[in-house]
Amino acid sequence: MATVNFKSESFLLLLALILNGCGFNHPKTPVTDSNQNIPVSFSFLTQNIFLPKCSQCHETNMADYSYLMNRNYVVPGSAETSVLYQLVSTGEMPRNGPRLSDSEVNAIYKWIQNGARDN
Numbered sequence: 001m002a003t004v005n006f007k008s009e010s011f012l013l014l015l016a017l018i019l020n021g022c023g024f025n026h027p028k029t030p031v032t033d034s035n036q037n038i039p040v041s042f043s044f045l046t047q048n049i050f051l052p053k054c055s056q057c058h059e060t061n062m063a064d065y066s067y068l069m070n071r072n073y074v075v076p077g078s079a080e081t082s083v084l085y086q087l088v089s090t091g092e093m094p095r096n097g098p099r100l101s102d103s104e105v106n107a108i109y110k111w112i113q114n115g116a117r118d119n
């Protein structure tokens, strides 16, 4: 009996980890980039991507949370339908390149999938 309980607990834990990884859940701890183990928060993206790589043309707009949300450039939980993600993953932005690295695009994906929180 104890063995059965142990196994079902392990299964639930595994399921929780899988669902968490797929973004069905909202983890309390910051999501980390699997390649670099860096936290993915809006301030992280702002400092490392949006300000250095977008402000040449967009000034500080891409680092302005309300600006992105008010224009529906970001749909929380749905990277695929978010204009911001579409543009960086296809390499359309930054315009005239160089395109963002896979880990930068991945970090934006994870931030959006996990609810695109303002932190």
Ligand code: HEC
Binding pocket: 049, 050, 053, 054, 055, 056, 057, 058, 062, 073, 083, 084, 087, 088, 093, 094, 095, 096, 100
């Ligand atoms: C060299 C200039 C340049 C850089 C750098 C640049 N953009 Fe843009 N971006 C533009 C221009 C020009 C437009 C307007 C495009 C249009 O209307 O066809 C635009 C439009 C956009 C839009 C709005 C698209 C829409 O459909 O309304 C988003 C979102 C965007 N850029 C995101 C970014 C992000 C994120 C970065 C940095 C990773 C970035 N851009 C870097 C020039 C740039």
